[in-house]
Amino acid sequence: MVTIFHLDLDSFFVSVERILNPKLEGKPVIVGADPKKGRGVVATCSYEARKYGLHSAMPIARAYKLCPQGIYVHGRHREYSKYSKAVRTILEQYAPIIEQASIDEFYMDFSGTKKLYASMYLLGLNLQSEIYEKLHLPCSIGIGSNKTIAKICSDYAKPKGVTYVINGMEKEFLAPLPVETIPGVGKATLRKLNANGIFKIGHLADLSESFLISLLGKYGTSLWKKANGMGKTSISINRQRKSISKERTYLEDESDRKIIEGTIFQLTGKVCQSLRNKKWLASTIGIKLRYSNFTTLTRAITIKPTDDDKIVFNKTKKLFYKADNKKMSIRLVGIYLTNFDKTANQVELFEDENKRRKEMFNAVTKIRDKYGYSSIQFGKNKAK
Numbered sequence: 001m002v003t004i005f006h007l008d009l010d011s012f013f014v015s016v017e018r019i020l021n022p023k024l025e026g027k028p029v030i031v032g033a034d035p036k037k038g039r040g041v042v043a044t045c046s047y048e049a050r051k052y053g054l055h056s057a058m059p060i061a062r063a064y065k066l067c068p069q070g071i072y073v074h075g076r077h078r079e080y081s082k083y084s085k086a087v088r089t090i091l092e093q094y095a096p097i098i099e100q101a102s103i104d105e106f107y108m109d110f111s112g113t114k115k116l117y118a119s120m121y122l123l124g125l126n127l128q129s130e131i132y133e134k135l136h137l138p139c140s141i142g143i144g145s146n147k148t149i150a151k152i153c154s155d156y157a158k159p160k161g162v163t164y165v166i167n168g169m170e171k172e173f174l175a176p177l178p179v180e181t182i183p184g185v186g187k188a189t190l191r192k193l194n195a196n197g198i199f200k201i202g203h204l205a206d207l208s209e210s211f212l213i214s215l216l217g218k219y220g221t222s223l224w225k226k227a228n229g230m231g232k233t234s235i236s237i238n239r240q241r242k243s244i245s246k247e248r249t250y251l252e253d254e255s256d257r258k259i260i261e262g263t264i265f266q267l268t269g270k271v272c273q274s275l276r277n278k279k280w281l282a283s284t285i286g287i288k289l290r291y292s293n294f295t296t297l298t299r300a301i302t303i304k305p306t307d308d309d310k311i312v313f314n315k316t317k318k319l320f321y322k323a324d325n326k327k328m329s330i331r332l333v334g335i336y337l338t339n340f341d342k343t344a345n346q347v348e349l350f351e352d353e354n355k356r357r358k359e360m361f362n363a364v365t366k367i368r369d370k371y372g373y374s375s376i377q378f379g380k381n382k383a384k
Contacts, residue, residue, distance in 0.1 A: 001111065001114075001145075001167055002109075002111045002145050002146065002167075002233045003109070003110045003111050003113075003120055003143065003144075003145070004107060004108070004109055004110075004111075004143070004144060004145070004146055004147055004149075004150040004233070004235065005095070005106075005107065005108040005109075005110060005120075005124065005127075005141060005142070005143050005150060006105070006106070006107055006108075006141070006142040006143075006147070006150035006151045006153065006154040007087075007091070007105070007106045007107075007108065007127065007139055007140075007141050007154065008104065008105050008139060008140050008141075008142075008154045008155070008158070009084075009087065009104040009105070009137055009138070009139045010137075010138040010139055010140055010158060010159045010160060011044055011045070011046055011047065011138075011159075012044065012080065012083075012084075012103070012104035012137070013031040013043055013044045013075055013080055013104075014029045014031055014044055014045065014046045015136075015137050015138060016076070016079055016080055016083050016137075017029060017031060017073055017075075017076075019083075019135075019136050019137075020076070020079065024071060024073075026048065027046070027048060027070075027071055028045070028046055028048040028049035028051075028052065028054075028067055028069065028070040028071065029045065029046040029048070029049060029070065029071050029073065030042055030045045030046075030049050030054060030060075030063055030067070030070045030071070030072045030073070031043045031044050031045065031073055031074075031075045032044075032045075032060050032063070032072070032074075032075070033060040033074070033249075034060070034072065034074065035060045035061060035063065035064035035072050037251050038060070038061045039060070039061075039249045039250070039251060039331075040059075040060045040249055041056075041057050041058060041059055041060055042054060042055065042056055042057065042058045042059075042060060042063050043056065043075060044056050045063070045070075047159060049063075049067055049070050052066045052067040052070075053066050053067075054066055054067055054070075060072075080103060081103065083135060083137060084100075084103045084104065086134075086135055087106070087131055087135065087137065087139075088100060088106065090127070090130055090131055090134065090135075091106055091108060091127070094108075094123070094127060095108035095109070095110060096109065096110070096112075096113065097109040097235055098235075099235040099236045107147060107150065107235045108235075109234070109235050110123070120143050120164060121143065121162065121164045124141040124143055124162040124164065125162055127141065128140075128141055128160070128162060138159060138160045139160070140154045140155075140157040140158045140159060140160060140161050140162070140163075141153075141154055141157060141161075141162045141163075142154030142155070142156065142157060142162075142163050142164075143162070143163070143164040143165070144164070144165045144170065145165070145167045145170065145229075145233070146229075146230065146231030146232055146233045147231050147232045147233075147235065148182070148183065148226050148230070148231030148232070149165055149170055149173075149174075149229060149231060151183055152174070152177070152181055152182070152183070153165055153173075155181070156177075156181075170228075170229025170230075171202075171205055171228060171229045173229075174201040174202070174205070174227065174229060175200065175201055175202030175205065176200060176201075176202065177200065177201045178199065178200060178201070179193050179194075179198060179199060179200065179201055179203070179204055179227075181201065182201065182204075182223065182226050182227065183226075184222075184223075184226075185223070189216065189219070189223075192215060192216065193215075196215065201227050204223065204224065204227035205224075205227040205228050207224070209221060209224040212224045242338060243336050243337060243338040244271050244274045244275060244282070244336065244337045244338075245271065245334060245335065245336035245337070246267045246270045246271050246334065246335055246336075247267070247288070247332060247333065247334035247335075248263050248266075248267060248332065248333050248334075249331065249332045250330070250331060250332070253292040253329035253330065253331050254329060254330050254331075255329040255330070257321075257324070257326070260320070260330055260333060261317060261320070263333050264287070264313065264316055264317060264320060264333060264335065265313055267333065267334070267335040268309055268312050268313040268316055268335055269309050269313075271312070271335050271336070271337050272307055272308070272309045272312055272337075275307045275337060275340075276307050278340075280307065280340040280341065281305035281306055281307050281340065281341045282305065282306065282307070282312075282337035282338060282339060282340055282341075283302055283303060283304065283305045283306075283339040283340075283341065284300055284301070284302050284303075284337065284338045284339040285300065285301055285303065285312055285315050285316055285319070285335075285336075285337060286298060286299065286300035286301075286319075286335070286336045286337070286338070287299055287300075287316050287319045287320055287323070287333070287334065287335055287336075288332070288333070288334035288335075288336070289320070289323070289324065289330055289332070289333060289334075290330070290331045290332035290333075290334075291325065291328040291329065291330055291331060292328055292329040292330070292331055293328065294331070297323060297324075297325070299319045299322070299323045300319075301315055301319060302339070303315060305341045312335075312337070316335060
């Protein structure tokens, strides 16, 4: 029998901040941008802050209006990564197969382990207890016959709960839940469903697959299956990141293209640094621009796989100047890399020069890992 666990660390960033500063316990804590600067969004917030209507991805200025008495912290991503790895270390002592979906989410496959663990529910409680006792991190766990059910169960269990849907009871469990409970149902889909009198998952399950296809296109099939308790029953052991990205939001809308070019240079260095740390090459380079009127423009180009800052910067700069609406000021700049390959597959066309550059980048990577990214930089005017 297939048994999938989904473990979600509750308000993970906030939980880590409270470990590092116990005075934050019980208070409305918001992790994200500085509200005094008025830019950026909420990364996550405590349950105390959510009582005021705050939620992830909310503009930080809006969050501050709703909860001015909250405690706003910028976040410490190295610490978050350290605690995430510590959670995985605990899970590896129990789970035969683990898929890390994000820094604070894990899928585990316990299929065929009945002789080791007589009760899946008790196993969930034990995992939850051990993570809290050793790391002081609260979590919620969902258990079901597939990934979709497990994910919905962990959301249902929040905070600090364990929900187990026994095989065969999926439809009964899902029926009374709102349709937006299903992962992937966004605002546009929800509006269409509600306009057709569909508010509960049970309503979806009672409809024909063909009707949902006529309403939502190909997505209708996927939604119909999820509403009827179906989902993926296997997890990925080595779940590779789909992209590496870095963004910069300006304190004030920026119109000087040379300053923006400097920002692109800095962001390029950071994404390439991450690329080399993973020993990957990227063959797709992309840029994202958000203008003062909040319109967003993205452009991408495919090249020979590389991890070279100079190559990535030059390609990105060309994309920028070709696509840019020069009449408008820019609010945000982002760089992303995707379509990865292993560095071992790279073919050196100019062996001596490439060897020297590779040795240089390896040295730079080691220095940055030890002393921080800004400890060493290549020549280029700094961004504002």
